[in-house]
Amino acid sequence: MNSPILERDPADPKKKEINPLLKLALELGPLLVFFFANARGEWLVGKFPALASFGGPIFIATGLFMIATAIALAVSWSLTRTLPMMPLVSGVVVFVFGGLTLWLQDDVFIKMKPTIINTLFGVVLLGGLAFGKSLLGYVFDSAFSLDAEGWRKLTLRWGIFFFVLAILNEVVWRSFSTDFWVAFKVWAIMPITLVFTFSQMPLIMRHSLDEKFKKK
Numbered sequence: 001m002n003s004p005i006l007e008r009d010p011a012d013p014k015k016k017e018i019n020p021l022l023k024l025a026l027e028l029g030p031l032l033v034f035f036f037a038n039a040r041g042e043w044l045v046g047k048f049p050a051l052a053s054f055g056g057p058i059f060i061a062t063g064l065f066m067i068a069t070a071i072a073l074a075v076s077w078s079l080t081r082t083l084p085m086m087p088l089v090s091g092v093v094v095f096v097f098g099g100l101t102l103w104l105q106d107d108v109f110i111k112m113k114p115t116i117i118n119t120l121f122g123v124v125l126l127g128g129l130a131f132g133k134s135l136l137g138y139v140f141d142s143a144f145s146l147d148a149e150g151w152r153k154l155t156l157r158w159g160i161f162f163f164v165l166a167i168l169n170e171v172v173w174r175s176f177s178t179d180f181w182v183a184f185k186v187w188a189i190m191p192i193t194l195v196f197t198f199s200q201m202p203l204i205m206r207h208s209l210d211e212k213f214k215k216k
Contacts, residue, residue: 018079026075027087028190030068030094035186037061038179058107058178065110066098086121093117111173111181114189115166122162125155150207154200161196165189 041057134151
């Protein structure tokens with residue numbers, strides 16, 4: 001029987017796990033490449049003149065972001081022979097909107113990418129709840145083991161949070177410079193996400209099936 005292309009269900013014992021630090025690097029790596037290329041676009045062109053074909057710094061950053069995203073997905077595939085669901089969805093949006101950005105030489109498309117992705121994730125999570133299924137386990141299954149009510153509450157909160165991120169992105173890219181938006185995307189969204197994640201620990205401890213998270 002052929003292996004599935006998408007990652008297995010969190011409860012599937014055959015699901016292969018990636019080292020958490022490596023998984024984090026694969027998810028954050030392309031974003032850091034994007035920030036560095038936008039900040040040092042002219043320097044990169046000096047070192048690699050072929051990059052000038054992309055256009056200005058934001059377009060060089062977009063092109064390298066697409067390449068880094070493809071590499072990250074390829075590494076995930078080589079390690080597990082499956083593709084992680086949420087990074088894959090994000091990657092598809094990166095390729096579509098990044099391609100439009102480079103083709104039309106209009107950075108609006110890449111700026112809208114986080115809005116599209118976060119809205120999509122919010123719709124998927126809340127839509128899954130509407131059908132009685134929590135899909136958040138695909139993200140956190142290796143970190144937490146919760147009862148059904150815990151997954152339902154956590155999924156609801158994350159679904160709403162994704163919509164908040166989408167709104168934030170729209171406000172920032174429409175109100176500030178490109179460089180400010182890139183810095184916000186890399187250096188503000190991650191801390192905001194970490195603060196939100198840690199704020200969910202009381203809920204996780206209340207509904208955890210793992211002894212190490214349960215309150216004594």
